[in-house]
Amino acid sequence: MGSILRTTVVAAALVAAGASVVQAEIRIGVLYPIAGTGAVYGTPAMHGHNMGVDEVNAAGGILGQKVVTFARDTKLKPAAAAAAAKELITKEDVQILIGGLSSAVGLAISEVARQEGIVYIATIPKTIQMTTKKLHKYVFRTASHTDFEGDAIGQLVKKLGKKSVCDIQLDYAYGHDLAAGIEKGLAKHAPDAKKVIDLRSKLGATDYNAQITQILGSGCDVVTSGLWGSHFVNFAQQAGPFGLFDKVTYISGGEIASHEIAGKMGKDYPKNVISNTYELWYDHSFPGHKKFQADLAKRSGKKETAMWPVLAYIGVKFVAAAAEKAGSMDADKLSAALEGMSIDTPVGKRTIDPKTHQADAGQFWGPMVKKDGVDYRVMSPVTFFPAKLD
Amino acid sequence: MDMLLSSPTFVFIQVLNSISLGMNLFIIAAGLSLIFGVLRVINFAHGVFYMFGAYIMYTVAQDLELGFVTGVIAAAAGLAVIAIVVERGLFQWLYGKEHLMQLLLTFAIVLIMGDLAKIIWGTDQLSVSYPDGMSGALNLGITFYPTYRLMLAVIGPVIFIGLFLLIERTRWGRLTRAATQDMEMLSALGINVPVIYVTIFLIGAALAGVGGALAAPINSPTPGMDATIIVECFVIVIIGGLGSLWGTFVGALIYGFVFNFGSVIVPNWQDVFAFLLLMVVLLIRPWGLFGKPEREGH
Known part of the structure; x- marks a missing residue:
């Protein structure tokens, strides 16, 4: 009997330890088209995303925890994106969603975010509907709009x-x-x-x-x-x-x-x-761009870097800033923190309008x-x- | 729409647009139809063959600067090699099996070759320049029209006539047609049927490669370009009759005209007309305009 009890206790301890390991990291779900037509954009976007995450982790992570990315392919299709977003939330326990490419995909992810009560930062989709007719508490956009x-x-x-x-x-x-x-x-x-x-x-x-x-x-x-x-x-x-x-x-x-x-x-x-x-590799109008571009060039192995990475990168930086301000990854607290938040980016300062959840993304x-x-x-x-x- | 009624020149240009689009598509769809006609395989990988043709053109003509004609030849040769590997290595085991098995196999090839293309050529949208002397327009008297498009409109019929003569007028063509009728009997008569099969598959794939290479200057080589073309090709061969060369030729022209004039008359519905036509054909004459009804027990 004693040994059974002991085993149970050890097992429970292990489970608890496992759970605490899971919680000792910040889990970000990222959605870009990685295969097919959209890969033209999705692949460089992932470069920017990973660069942002690596920078955040090098600076000590978010709330002292390591940031881990769970990437899914949207296949440029709203239905696939919605399914992937749901799967990220329910199976991978991600605490926030970032990304999206194509307006239809963005709206589909936004709908999942609304239903599941989790924050979604749209880094690329530009349809105006996302921050007007279809606006809700948990959706924010750091891209420009139509x-x-x-x-x-x-x-x-x-x-x-x-x-x-x-x-x-x-x-x-x-x-x-x-x-x-x-x-x-x-x-x-x-x-x-x-x-x-x-x-x-x-x-x-x-x-x-x-x-x-x-x-x-x-x-x-x-x-x-x-x-x-x-x-x-x-x-x-x-x-x-x-x-x-x-x-x-x-x-x-x-x-x-x-x-x-x-x-x-x-x-x-x-x-x-x-x-x-959104960005030109040869234009250093804003402070910080030169370093950003040099780092990106090193990462992608090309002197002349693409434009999409900066959008994904900005999305990650907003997540980090919002989480630090909120002191938690709780969706309601994150949402409150993002409203009116400003950060400096390699392409100028970005401020999220507290009413429309739209960043002033100039071009x-x-x-x-x-x-x-x-x-x-x-x-x-x-x-x-x-x-x-x- | 107003322009159609008021300007004969505009109508003339739309007719040329329709023919050149149709002929570019014919080159590709002919391969699909040919492979089905003889091998009875619905080759979903045909679109990805076309994509490889476009990418090979990019590498040869744009990247290595070896010239446009070399690009076309390299695309045909490249696809011929791929065809031999695919037919001998994979397809030959599936003849006479269920269609579903063949479909799954061609679909697997689509996925594998799609990923291969990404590994080789990356994911950027690439661009191929027009060949020398073809970047401008030709004066046709009543209007100027892009030289390259006119060339496409001529190459299509040339390929059509070439294929027609090959299949209808040569001994080899007769054997090929016999192979579609009764492969076992042909074998028994001492004809090497596998050679016929691999050759047909090779010609079909090379046509897709040539079509892709020729499309490259007007159709940016990019991941996913295979998905668009395969749908267009299926619409064409189903309207015309799967396996019929005439049907594919006429189907391609019909598609060109329906697509272009549809775009002009109802701009927001440019795809609808081609698919409506497809539905009507499937309902009334499922074997297509020039096809023959499939016989039981083939």
């Missing part, structure tokens, strides 16, 4: 004195919301500019000839857009021979000014493009130009558009 982008595009149309606008967007949450953001931006800054044609291509579309020829037929002097990544590459490659970039200025959201696009397209990157990016905008001795286009001049809608 109204900021649309407002900047409105200002640029005004500045260039363009009069007739063709808009081409991808047919899903981001494209629709950006189109609405551009409408607002144009109404506010360039009320004389007239929208001539609205075009939609499906997400993942590869053929744009029908749209290109409609743009050319409609005679507009500026194209506004949010075709991102390979969508833009395909559009530009197909529109080039038609002479589209000789005839119109192409102003685009979707961060096609980022170096991962400009660098890969090289001499094929078209002229007359004005676009945005760099500018024309993409040729530069002597460089075989890809660079943004010049670089203008920082602060995230303000006044």
